[in-house]
Amino acid sequence: MKQNYKLLLILLFVSFLVRVFIIWIGRPEFVGWFNHTYYYYVETQGLLESGKLPFPDMPLLFYIYAATAKILTWLGVENHIAIVNATRFWMCLIPSLIPIPIYSIFKNTYKEKTFPKWIWVLLLASAFYPFTLAHMPEFLQKNTLGLLLLAILIQQSKAIHKGLGVKRIVSLIFIFILILSTHYGSTAAALLYLVALLLSHWLHNKNKWTLWLGLSLMLGLVISLYSFYTFDIQRFERIISYINRMGESSIMGSIFSPNNTDKFTSIIMIAVPLGFVALLYYAYRISKKALTHENSVFWLCNILFCYLLLLPIYEPALMQRFVLFLTLPLLIVIAFTIQYTLKIVFWKRALIGFVILGTILLSIGEITGLVFLNKNKEPIYNDLLVMKETVGFSNNDLILTRNGAEHISNWFLMTKSSLITSFNLEDFEKYNRIFIMNPTEGAMTAPSGANEKIQKYQYMVSNIDEPTEAQVIYESSHIKLLQLTFPPKEWKFDDDGYWISYN
Numbered sequence: 001m002k003q004n005y006k007l008l009l010i011l012l013f014v015s016f017l018v019r020v021f022i023i024w025i026g027r028p029e030f031v032g033w034f035n036h037t038y039y040y041y042v043e044t045q046g047l048l049e050s051g052k053l054p055f056p057d058m059p060l061l062f063y064i065y066a067a068t069a070k071i072l073t074w075l076g077v078e079n080h081i082a083i084v085n086a087t088r089f090w091m092c093l094i095p096s097l098i099p100i101p102i103y104s105i106f107k108n109t110y111k112e113k114t115f116p117k118w119i120w121v122l123l124l125a126s127a128f129y130p131f132t133l134a135h136m137p138e139f140l141q142k143n144t145l146g147l148l149l150l151a152i153l154i155q156q157s158k159a160i161h162k163g164l165g166v167k168r169i170v171s172l173i174f175i176f177i178l179i180l181s182t183h184y185g186s187t188a189a190a191l192l193y194l195v196a197l198l199l200s201h202w203l204h205n206k207n208k209w210t211l212w213l214g215l216s217l218m219l220g221l222v223i224s225l226y227s228f229y230t231f232d233i234q235r236f237e238r239i240i241s242y243i244n245r246m247g248e249s250s251i252m253g254s255i256f257s258p259n260n261t262d263k264f265t266s267i268i269m270i271a272v273p274l275g276f277v278a279l280l281y282y283a284y285r286i287s288k289k290a291l292t293h294e295n296s297v298f299w300l301c302n303i304l305f306c307y308l309l310l311l312p313i314y315e316p317a318l319m320q321r322f323v324l325f326l327t328l329p330l331l332i333v334i335a336f337t338i339q340y341t342l343k344i345v346f347w348k349r350a351l352i353g354f355v356i357l358g359t360i361l362l363s364i365g366e367i368t369g370l371v372f373l374n375k376n377k378e379p380i381y382n383d384l385l386v387m388k389e390t391v392g393f394s395n396n397d398l399i400l401t402r403n404g405a406e407h408i409s410n411w412f413l414m415t416k417s418s419l420i421t422s423f424n425l426e427d428f429e430k431y432n433r434i435f436i437m438n439p440t441e442g443a444m445t446a447p448s449g450a451n452e453k454i455q456k457y458q459y460m461v462s463n464i465d466e467p468t469e470a471q472v473i474y475e476s477s478h479i480k481l482l483q484l485t486f487p488p489k490e491w492k493f494d495d496d497g498y499w500i501s502y503n
Helices: 002-025 037-050 060-074 079-096 099-109 117-127 135-139 141-162 166-180 184-203 207-231 233-249 251-255 263-285 293-308 316-323 327-341 345-370 378-391 406-412 452-460
Strands: 397-400 416-418 433-439 471-475 479-484 491-493 499-502
Touching (some): 002 099, 002 117, 002 135, 037 079, 037 406, 060 141, 079 135, 079 141, 099 117, 099 141, 099 327, 117 327, 117 345, 135 345, 141 184, 141 293, 141 327, 184 293, 184 316, 293 327, 327 345, 378 406, 378 471, 378 479, 406 416
Parallel strands (some): 397 433
Antiparallel strands (some): 433 479, 471 479, 491 499
C-alpha cells in the first residue's frame, strides 16, 4: 500500500510540474483577445481593493485567489504580479489533485495491496484530465475547481454505503456547499449526479435510500436556485433562458423544428450517445451477479450520470459545459468494466490502449491548439500599451467591446468596460468618456434574422457596428478605438434607456 501512495505522489507532482511549465512559466500575462483569464484577475483585484467582487459571481475561488495574493504581497510581491501568480498557482495545483478522489474510489473497489498497471493508466488519465492542461485553467477556472469538488462528491457518495453516519452526512453537505459556492455549472452537474444516484438506488429497490436522496435532491435544487438568484440575478436569468431555449435550440428540439433541413443528423446525434450508454449498461448487466450491492449501485449510478450529462434536451452551450464533466464517471465505468466484464486479455489491453492514446492525443491537441499555435501575442500587447499611453485612459472611462475582450479593458487599460447589450443611455452622464474598442483579430459581425434571444447573444460576441458620429481615436492592425460623445442615431434603446439593437 505504501508503494501505491508513493506512486500517487509522484503522479501528482509530475502533473503539477507539467502544468507549471505550460500555463505559468511558459505563458505571458497577455495571452490573446478572447481569453477569460483576465476576468479572474479583475475579480481578484476588486476583492483585494474593495472587499467585494466587481462582477456578481459565486465567490469561493476568488477568495482563494485573493488570500493567496495577499500572502504574496506580505512577502513583498507587487499586487499586480501577486494576482497573476496566485491564479496560475492554483490552476496548476487544482486539476493535478483530481487523481486523489479517483485513487480513493479505486482503493475502495480494488482490495489488493498493490494496484495493477491498468489502474495506474486510469489514474494517469485523471491526472491529465481532458482540457485541464491549458483550456480550463485559462477559460473555465471555476469549472476546474468544480470538477475537483465533484470528484470528491462522487468519492464520498461511494463511501456512504459503509454507513450513513453524521460525519458522512455533514461531509456530503459541506462538499455540496463548496460546489455551490464555486460554480453554477458544477452545481448543476452535482445535482445530475444525485439524480443518477437516486435512480440507481430506486432500481435496486432500496426505499430508504431513495426517499433520503429524493429529499436531498429537492432541497439541493431549492438552495441552488435561491443562491443563484441571491449572488447573481443575471446568471439566474441566464439559467431560465437556457431552460426556455431547450425546446428550440436543443438537438431534440431541432427534430421538430420546421427550419431544420437535416433531421437525419439530429437523429444520429441523439442515437450515438444513447447507443454508447446502452453498451456501457450491457457491460454492467452481464457482470452484475459478480458485484457487491455497493459496487452494483455505484457502477450503474455512473453509467446513468454519463447519459444525464449527454441528454439531447440541453441547449448547445449548456451541453458543451456538461461534457467537460463526462470523463469523471467514464473513468469509473471503465475501471469496473476492465475488472468485472472483460475476461479476454486482448480486449483489456485494447481498452487500456484506447485510454492511453486518447489521453496523449487530447493533451497534445490542447497544448498545441491553445499554447503553441496561439503564443505570439506580444505585438497586440505592445499595441495595447501604446494605445493606453496615447489616449490616457482613466478609471472613469467606459469601453464598449465584444465578449472576450471586455476584461482586457479592466485589467490592462484600467478602465470600466461593458458589452453593448448592457449599455444604457445614463452611461453618457455616468462616465467621463465612452469608447468603442473593436479587435481586428477574429473580427465577427452579428448575423441578422435570428430570434431575439439568439440575436442578443450574437450581438455580445460580435464587433460593435461603428456609428457614423463616432470619432476614430486610435487605429492599428490589431485595434480600432472610437469615441462616442452622444447616443448614435443608428442605435436603438428601450424605454428604460438600455441598448436593444441597431437600426
